[in-house]
Amino acid sequence: MCRIPQSLRQLLSALLIAAACLSMTSCSEEPPLKIGFVGGLTGRVADLGVAGRDAVVLAIEEKNRSGGIAGRKVELVVRDDRQDGEIAKQAIRELVNEQVVAIIGPMTSSIAAVIQPLVNSDQIVTVSPTAMANRFSGQDDFFFRVAAPLSRSAEKIADHAAKGLNLKRFVVVYDISNRAFTEDWLDSFKKALLKNGGQVVSAEEFTSGPNVHFLPIAQRALQTGPDAVLFVSNAIDTALLVQQVRKLESDVPLFSSEWAFTTDLISFGGRAVNGMSSFHSFNASFQEAGYLAFAERFTKRFGYAPSFATVLAYDAAAYLFDGLEKNPVRSGLKETLLKLGSFRGLQSEVVVDDFGDVERELFLTVIENGQFKVVE
Secondary structure, three states: OOOOOHHHHHHHHHHHHHHHHHHOOOOOOOOOEEEEEEEOOOOOOHHHHHHHHHHHHHHHHHHHHOOOEOOEOEEEEEEEOOOOHHHHHHHHHHHHHOOOOEEEOOOOHHHHHHHHHHHHHHOOOEEEOOOOOHHHOOOOOOEEEOOOOHHHHHHHHHHHHHHHOOOOEEEEEEEHHHHHHHHHHHHHHHHHHHHOOOEEEEEEEEOOOOOOOHHHHHHHHHOOOOOEEEEEOOHHHHHHHHHHHHHOOOOOOEEEOHHHOOHHHHHHHHHHHOOOEEEEOOOOOOOOHHHHHHHHHHHHHHOOOOOHHHHHHHHHHHHHHHHHHHOOOOOOHHHHHHHHOEEEOOOOEEEEOOOOOEEOOOEEEEEEOOEEEEOO
16 A cells, blocks of 8 residues: 655645635635615715715725725625615615624615614614714714714804894795705704894795706795795705706805705706805815825725715714724624714814714805805
């Protein structure tokens, strides 16, 4: 009988082990850490959803290039909620079944209101970049936010318009397809304007969709002779409404909630939106080197400039990554995030309170010559 040399036996054993490894998912690497994303990627609010998704994609690509989280690659599982409550619920169920460790999204308050009970029931941390409704504040739950509550921006516009510009009589045009945000915004603005000696003389509601006739809405908004008009609607609808206002040869000052202030507002509104103002947490004039490098990377990767939704979604990913570095599992992640107290956002340090709500600076932003400009 021929005896196999010791060195050959060791080589054969190594080859068998290697073959066994190749037959399995991996011998040396752990499975990827899955993070879910849910947002409206189609329809009239797709500017928010796409910007949010793309920001998270970039954040994950960069994290993986630096070694991942706790030695594991990060994998993004994306679902389109289509700005539909039932579809959003199904998306959450699918993400939970996919065993994601946490979820980033959704991008609107109305969808957040629908999925909040589900994520609390499943005890899965969900970090929304842009859900700003006041109803989410002060709750001990699994729903986190990286944007300031909408009451702060509503109050700042009321204060700026009434005290700084002596604009006291407002008409508000708002979209009820996102009631959780728009009705909350209108209520906060009314109260703040009243404290500043002003009033909302008329509120014109509409439901966003392809068959909306914007000219009659603009006509009704102007018929009371307001000092200013405020729009609480998505970027496309706001742009089309503003065009109708300007076609009626009105030079009334125009304001917007933060929702509309994406690049779509300028793309669809053209020269008509020049001069519009809003307060929100994105500093379009920010010149710090780290942010400028991010903006360049993002634009090169996706072919368009970052907006407030981009920055807030990237911040949401950064906050979640900080927590997962310390606790890369679902269990206990909520407590880990709350203990962080703050995280470094793209443009500032962001403070998180005991309920997962944040305080961050808001900037007065005006559209000038097709560009967002921050006014000191």
